[in-house]
Amino acid sequence: MFSHNRLGLDEVLLVPSVSDVLPNEIDISAQVAKNIKLSIPVIGATKFATVPRAIKFAEAGTLAILPEHLSTPGNVATIKQINNHYLVGTSVMADDQLMITVNELVQAGTDVIQILPTADQKLLGNNIIDIKNRHTALPIWVGPINDLEIAKQSLLAGADTIIIGTTTSQPLQHTVTTVMNFAEQAAEFDKNVILGSDIQYTGDVVKALAAGAVATMIDEKMITDSISDNLFQISGGLRSGMGYTGSDNVETLRQKAQFVQITSAGLTESHPHDIASIKAAPNYHHV
Structure with a gap:
């Protein structure tokens, strides 16, 4: 895999x-937890998710993470009542007091718990341990995190997945390199990482x-309320991009993909350009 340091998503291309x-x-499904397989490796981010949007994601075979204020047993039950297999x-x-809320959400049928970190790392670690002791099979995702040491401590405590991201409005720096570093660390624990920001x-x-x-994770930077149309287009784009690298599934893509650094001019060339008239795709905002 490409070894150059400190590169962002818009600074590299995949080698054909x-x-x-x-x-x-091409199989674009993703195993994001032991008992959770998504039909497409994109997840509705907390900042974008509402109950109606979460239902749309579930209908498409993936899931959204409800924001804290919408993460109620009632909302989880509403989604499950539509279809008990919805994620x-x-x-x-x-x-x-985290365990009281978690117990109620688990009873209602939540499939994943994302713990939103605070500055108190000891508290975060204790929360992870407590949940795992009570709900062994429940996938615990922790994030957004952009610090490798906090990620490591979360994994040591029992977190299943680290969500890479930042809690500020600033974009994640050097995203490709960051994902590589976090993924390498998570692999030491046989755990996963999800990129939680900067997807356009x-x-x-x-x-x-x-x-x-x-x-x-995706939000309004990439997707509109026409979620079914958006996910259909994303599916086609994923298959096209993976085929470009000769990968017939996500695991193969991770194993054989190689990156090459590009210039800003190269980035412009890689997007549609010099077209007099075009109907914009619902989730494509390049100018």
Whole structure:
């Protein structure tokens, strides 16, 4: 895999490879937890998710993580009542009283708990340990985190997945390199990472997966309320990008992908340009 340091998603391209796979033969599903397989490796981020949007994500075979204020037993039950097989994730803030909320969410049927960290790392670690002791099989995702040491301590405490991201409005720096570093650390614990921010194009999803993430989170930067249309387009883009590298599934993409650094001019060339008239795709905002 590409070894250059400190590179972002818009500073690299994937190297094409001889391919004998057809787009409709490519498996874009993602195993994000022992008992959770997504039909597509994109997840609705907490900042974007609402109950109606979470239902749309579930209908498409993936899930959204409800924000803390919407992560209630009632909302989880609402989604499950529509279809008990629908996936739904909830988020909770690290807190001394966390277990009361988690117990209620688990009883309602949440499939994933995302713990939102605070500055108190000891509290975060204790929360992870407490949940794992009570709900052994429940996937615990922790983030957003952009500090490798905090990620390591979370993994040591029992977290299943680290969500890479930042709690500020500033974009994540050197995203490709960051994903590689976090994924390498998580692999030491046989755990996963998800890129939780900075996704704007389908190509960014492919690059994040190639760098080591098992999935990415998406928000209004990439998707509109026409979620079913958006996910259909993302699926096609993923198959196209993976086929470009000769990969017939996400695991193969991670193993064989190679990156090459590009200039800003190269980035411009890689997007549609010099077209007099075009109907914009619902989730493509390049200018």
